[in-house]
Every structure is written in structure tokens, then in C-alpha cells.
Amino acid sequence: MLKTIASALLLIAVSSSAYTAENISVTRDGVIYSVSQHETLSSISQKFTGNIKHWRTIGQTNQIENDRAIPIGRKVLIPTRLLTPVSAFARIKTFFGDVVIRGRDGSSIEAKIDAMLKEGDTLTTMANSFISLMLDDGTQFTLPPNSVVSLRLLRATPYVETPRTQLYLQKGRIESQVTPFTKPESKYEVISPLAVSGVRGTNFRVNLDEQRVLNEVIEGKVAVAQNTAVNKPSKQLVAAGYGTVVENGRVNKPVALLTAPALLDGYQQQLRLPIQFTLSHPGATSFRVIISTDAAGKNNIAETSARSNNGQGVAKLENLEDGAYFVRTSALDAVGLEGVSTIQAFRVDARPFPPFLLQPGAKFQGAVQDGRIPVTMKWALTEGISNYRLQVASDAAFKTIVLDQVTETGADQLVALLANGNYYWRVASIIQAAGTSKQGPFGDAKPLAVLAGLAAPAANIGQKEIHFSWSAAPGQRFTFQVAATPEFTTLINNIETSTAEVAIPRPEAGIYYARVRSTDDDGFVGAFSPAQKFSVPMQWRTEYDVPLESQGQPLGTSF
Template sequence: MLRTIASAFLLIAISSSASADNISVTRDGVVYSVSQHETLSSISQKFTGHVKNWRAIGQTNQIENDRTIPIGRKVLIPARLLTPVSTFARIKSFFGDVVIRGHDGNAIEAKIDALLKEGDTLTTMANSFISLMLDDGTQFTLPPNSVVSLRLLRATQYVETPRTQLYLQKGRVESQVTPLNNRPDGKFEVISPLAVSGVRGTNFRVNVDDKRVLNEVLEGKVAVAQNTAVNKPSKQLVAAGYGTVVENGRVSKPVALLTAPVLQDGYQQQIRLPIQFPLSHASAAAFRVIVSTDAAGRNNIAETSIRSNNGKAVAKLENLEDGAYFVRTSALDAAGLEGIPTIQAFRVDARPFPPFLLQPGAKFQGQLQNERIPVTMKWSLAEGIKDYRLQVASDATFQGIIFDQTADTGADEMTVPLARGNYYWRVASILRSGNTSKQGPFGDAKPLAVIPGLDAPSASIGQKEIQFSWSAEPGQRFTFQVAATPDFKTLLNNIESSKAEVAIPRPEAGTYYARVRSTDDDGFVGAFSPAQKFSVPLQWRTEYDAPLESQGQPLGSSY
């Protein structure tokens, strides 16, 4: 009966194999065609590295006499007996400061396609990442502040069944493991001081968090057990969409991972720094955001976590160069387990940065010229930028643009004639390089109320006083000035008034100038009105300092 089973087994193995010289590889092992003078002992030494395995080979193939094997006889060497050989982990991507040391402690340079071997240790510093691929296509990624040792990198010779162990000393590791179907002796394990997570093909994360180990399964199943010397350690089989925590000497029952958070609209194009991602999930205690340059989320370049406030938070990243990216967002529950992620594409178009807007403020008061008020708008000059684009609109969304023009090269201001009313204005920088140019985003728009300036005050000259008045708006206060020269360098009167009128004692005969400005109840100080030129005629007076009159009229220089 055993001979029949073995013969049938061998027939299946031989029929399903592909010959290369006198060796054929099947899913069950190696089928070898015996040469002259070969024995099971020599075959065992050749394929398993030990003579002692000859009996096991003989039992598998129902060979009782080691010395009488016919030349050309097909012998199956089971995969479990084949010699393991060393494999390598290839660096696929890295970012930031990654430290790699060999088992001898010597530093290894981090570079793309570099091969790391068993015993090497990888450390990612703050804001650093590294992603590696094994020979069978399995990939694993380390985020910032993580330490992983490549404890075991082996594969069974000929059948190439991988045997991999990662030792996670600190931080996190996410693994995308190629399925080990039809390879019963294959394994991939992530070991930490407290737990062992073993898989046969899945996508899962392990996080060493203080005195805990958190496991989150995204695909397949993961067997999670305590890393302990006891005969029957606590163990759980965790399915996709579930997570478990190892702490206090036990593995918790699996709990459902949180669904992906909602990423509020508007993230798709980022034109301001810092980059912002508004997130929401009713059950989230925190959120994690990872930015990568690929849709699979392997080439990571930035990460941040933020606590939730009533299920909402805005994750911010200080700086990203302009370009196309992918953002991976996930929600963390109260235990710290990270939920199901979602990956979305977005762009950064924040450069060149817009200039700061300097003048005018929220209000501008000026004199009407042909029913328009010339408004000079000024901005700061950005380093390396000589060209700017100014827009003025009647609404905050700039649907009603009434002025759109590029300033002269090197200019930091433009004068725009505007009717009385409310407006918004903004400026963008334009970077020119040879025959190409790139306009950056507009800066935040500033509101602007354009109001006519005060007219020159009118003067009414009396015998002892001169009365001045002007038009005004309710709630305004005024500063009234009189000077002997049009430049107002030497003031004869400087009067603060809450009324749109003022009286001053009649000065000596001569030519004078008067002007007024308003201060609104919101503190806005307007410009001075045009100067009102007025003349005070000579007035003859009696010895009692009374005006000398003739026929009821004072006598002056014209008499």
C-alpha cells in the first residue's frame, strides 16, 4: 500500500515538473535522476547538506537498499529537507535619514537597489522612510522612528520557498506578503519583544507601542501569539479588517478596525502652506496621514498624526514641493489600532509664493476724477520674482473681475481707477525662466471700500470769525487745519471736531489755506481734502478795536 502511494506521488511529481539536466523542481521538492555510483547518502549530502537525511529520502521514495539504486532512477527530495540558502532584501525607495548597519556594526550606504542581507539592521530617523522588496515580491515599509533587524532571510534551495523573520525593536512596519500557496514550509514572521505575527500571504501592520504590540490586518489572516517561552502562549488568528493588542501577557480578542475617515473636499489642489487635510470620523481618537509619490503608498515622504476633536481634525504638513502626490489617511481608535486606509491623489501648486499686500487698507478715500477714484495698490517684492498679476473684483469669489493686469517688470504697485463701492483685490507672483513662465497662486484677497474724499471746506469770513463747513457722513470725527502756506508745514490752527463745521478767530489780512480730514467710527483715518485757498482782506479798526464802518460796511484795503 505504501509503495503504491509513493509511486503515485512520485509519478505526479515527475509529470508536473520541468526538467533541467537531471533535476526537476516541483511544488513538493526536487526530482533527481540518479547517476552512476550515486547513493542516497551522496544525494542527501548534495541536496540537504547532511548525509543523515538519506533515510528520510529513502522512505519517501520506498528505496530500501542505498547501494542498489538503478542509474536514471527518479528520486524525490522533499522540500522540507532541501538546503536553505541566503536571500536578500532590495531597497526600493527611501527618504530622509536612514541608518543601516551590518551584523558586524559597520555602516551600509542606503541607496536604491542596494541588497541587504540577514543580520542587517535598519533605523529610520524622524521624517524618514524606507521600503524594501524580497526575492519573492514581498514588500515591507518602515515609517519614521522605527528599528527593524533582518533576523532571517532564507529560501529553500531549488523550490525557493521563502523563510523570513523581521525583528521589530521599535516603531512600525507594514508588510505586503506574497502568498505562500503550495509552499507548506514557507513563512513570514514579524517578531517583537512581546509578540510573534506569522502570515502566509497578506497585508498587515505591526506597531510596537511602549509596552504593547498592535497588529492590524488589511488582507488575509495573521496568527498573533505572545513571544514567550511558555508551552501554550496566548494566540489569536486575526482576519482582514480586524486588529489585536498584545499586552499584559495576553493577546486580546480581535476587534474590527475603523473604516476610512472622510477627507473633506478641497484637498485635491493645495495652494497654501502648510498643506492641510480636513478629516472626520465619528469614532476616531486620532488620525494618521502619510504622503507618498506613488499610488501604492510605498514611496513615502511625509507623515503626521493628530488627535481628534469630536471626531474631526485638520492634519497639516509644513512643506512639500510643488507636484503630484498621494495621501493615505486612516483613523485610530481609542486603543491605538489604526483603521482601514484610503488613498487619494492631490497636487501642490503653492509656488511661487504670492507677495504680501501692503496698501491700501480696508478703506481708501480719494478724490473723484471723471467719476473714478485712483487707488494705488502696493505689495511686497518676493525674492527672485519681478512680475506680478493684480486682480480686482466686486465679489470675494472673483466671479466679477473688473481689473486684471500684469504689472510692469519690477513694479511693486499699480494705480486702478475705481468707482465708489466695495471691492476685493489680490496679487500673484509670476516666475519667469527663459521663454517659460509659471504663475503661482493668488494670495488671500483683501476687502477694500473705496469712498470719495472730503471736498475742500468752504469759508465764510465774518468781522471777527471765519466759519468753515463741509459735507460728512454720520459718526465721523474731523481734523481741521489752517496754514499760511499750501504745504501746511506751519499750522496756524489744528482743531479736532465732532461736527462738520468749525470757526476760527479772524486772522490778519493775508492769504491762507484750509483743509480737513475725517476719522470714521471704525478708526479709519481718511486723506486730507484738497486745500481751500482763501484771502482775508485788510480791515480798518477804531481806537477801541472796533471795525471802522462807512454806510454800515467795514472799511478795508479796498476802500
């Protein structure tokens, strides 16, 4: 193939030099050549058309009767229609993903930028793959995923620059942006099993959809006809902003394409995966979204679609690396014709990913210290993350931030001193690379209700019972415990109650500890209160096990 390309380039170089050396000029009607010594119409015909048989036509065109007596310097017009087209090439401009290219003989051709493809080559794009090619005149065509196109005809006429291109769409879609032609002999056609779409310079799309072909014209005009052997096939001239469907043996009347959909605000900076675009158009049955790295939308790297529900849809892409991109959006009507598209810039700033928040939950109950409650905020460590940034705010929009702090390296928690109240908290990851730090987006904020812990239960020691009470909120249940040690390793009492008080039998004389915790009606279990230390004095009792009294008071060890 390299030899073929080199030969073609040599031919172009020779032809270009002949322009000056042989005094050739080009007009709208063809090539004008100044005759040199010993030249005849036959030699001129062979030179420019590749065959001497056209010498009579050249003579008639120039009113030359005597082939052997042409004056030196005589200007001879060789009509464009007689010039012999030569092979042209399609150069790979961009590609992405898995693209398979086969030569006419079935040989494999490597897909790489600036590779020159020739007539007879076939291109196949796999899932999430794209390829864009450019012809010598600047015409560019692009294949989206799951498409197959054969380069059926790639020709160009020397001197007069009249390209002739035929692309055979076997499967999927193709989008063409054709440079306007200046010569009537120029041709650009997209052929499919059902239809032929021919243009003279325009921007249009062709979609082979099972037993029908959809044509959409963005700029210029496209002649759409059946691909049939009948003498007078069904044909329509489709103007810009219109589309037509070829099905059931006929070309349908063109209909107006849908306008570009509205892209709802928030798409400009994508902080979460999957990437999401919310689209709106009252006439859409679905939406198409194409991602590219250039503003012209040629270097495509991803494509997805979304169904429309009452004119709205959300298109999602599972993954894009951080960076700058462009999104092209369009709406599809009930027939399946894709409408006019728009291209907008956006960024992906989703990395490093925020950590998973572990604790506290929606509520936290703790002891008040100097008017504040220490709350331990904890999250999962992520590999490669150097630091984390914790924010706590009193509102969901984080307009009123009460804590904004970066952890030390490797820390997975921070203690926040918060007053009793309602808050929101979130965490972002920070990485260090090449001497600079980069903070990723904050994760979803979690609500947090910070509650003051229960005060130690108050003890009222009676002759036979000890009564305890504490403050409570409506709907709470309680766990009350008594132990002989402040560690509460061995419980003397463990009582579940729905009231904010409890009575226990008076134990033997000694030092004891009591504590209580609450359970809200939503299931939240609070922390135990500080331990209440209380002393049960020795009590003298009669042989009938009643307290021995003096002047109405029980006698104890202090008597």
C-alpha cells in the same frame, strides 16, 4: 558584502542551469530527480540536503532498499523538508531621509536603491525617514519614521521556492505586504519582544507601542501569539479588517478596524503652506497621514498625525515641494489601532509665494477724478520674482473682477482707478524660468472700502470770524487746518472737532488756505481734502477796533 552577493547570484545561476541539465522537476511534495550513473542515495542526499545522513529518509520515501543498486533514470523524490535553505536577501526598493543600516558585526552599510541586505542586518529610520525593502518572492515591507527592525532570518529553499523570513521589530512600526505562499514550509513572521505575528500571504501592520503590540490586518489572515516560553501561549487568528492588541500577557480578542476617514474637499490642490488635510470619522481619536510619490503608497516621504476633535481633525505638513503626490489617510480608534486607509492624489502649487500686501489698509479715502478715485496698491518685493499680478473684485469670491493686471518687471505697485464702494484685492507672484513663466497662487484677499475724499471746506467770512463747514458722516471726528501757503508748512490754525463746522478769528488781510480730514469711529484717518483758497480783504476799523461801516457794510480797500 559584494563578494557575498556575487556568490549567491552564482549559486542561483548554477541551480537554475541544473534544472535542465540534471533533469530536475519540482512538485508540491519536493524535488524529483532522475538518477545518473554511479549515483547513490548518499550522494543524492549530499547534493540536495547538504548532508549524507538523510539518505535513509530519501530511501524510505521512494521505497528504495538497496542504496547501491539504483537504476539509471530512476525518479527519486527528495521531500521539501529535507532541502537545505540558503541565505536570501532583501533589496532596498525605496528610501527617504536619514536611514541607518548596520551589519551583524556593527559595520555601516550605505543605504542606496537596489542595495542587497542580508540576514543579521539592522535598519533604523530617523525622524521623517522611510525605507521599503523587497524579498525575492515579491514580498515588500516598509518602515516608517522612528523604527528599528533586524533581519533575523532571511532564507530560501532552492528549487521549491519556500522563503522563510523573520523580522524582529525592536521599535516603532512595520507594514508588510506578503506574497501568498504556495508551500506549507514557507514562513513570514514579525517578532517583537511581546508578540509573534505569522502569515502565509497578506497585508498587515505591527506597531510596538511601549508595553503592548498592536496588529492590524488589511488583507488575508494573521496568527498573533505571545512571544513567550510557555507551552501554550495566548493566540488569536485575526482576519482582514480586524486588529488585536497584545498586552498584559495575553492576546486580546480581535476588534473591527475603523473604516477609512473622509477627506474633505479642497485637498486636491494645495496652494498654501503648511499643507493641510481636513479629515472626518465619528469613531476616530486621531488620524494618520502619509505622503508618497507613488499611487501604491510605497515610496513614502512624509508622515504626520492629527488629534480628533468631535470626529474631525486637521493634519498639517510644514513643507512639500511643488509637484504631484499621493496622500494615505487612516483613522485610529480609542485603543490605538490604525484603521483601513485610502490613497488619494493631490498637487502642491504653492510657489512662487505671494507677496506681503502693504497698502492701502481696510479703507482708502481719495479725491474723485472723472468719477474715479486713484488708489495706489503696494506690496513687498520678493527676491527672484519678475512680475506681479494684481486683481481687484467687488466680491470676496472674485467672481466679479474689476481689475486684472500684470505689472512691469520689478514693479511693487499699481494705481487702480476705482469708483466709491467696497472691494477685495489680492496679488500673485510670477517667475521666469527656462523661457517660460509660472504664476504662483494669489495671497489672501484683503477687503478695501474706497471712499470719496472730503470736499474743500466752504468759507463764510464775517466781520470778526470766518466760518467753515463741510459734509460729514455720523460718528466722524475732524482735523481742520489753516495756513498761509498751499503746502501747509506753517499752520495758523489746527483744530480737532467732532462737528462738521468750525469758526476761527478773522486773520489779517491776505490769501489763506484751509483743509479738513476725517477720522472714523473705527480709527481710520482719511486724507486731507483739497485746499480751499480764500481771501480776507482789508477792513477799516475805528479807534475802538470796530469795523468802519457805510450804509451798514464794512469799509475795505475797495471803498
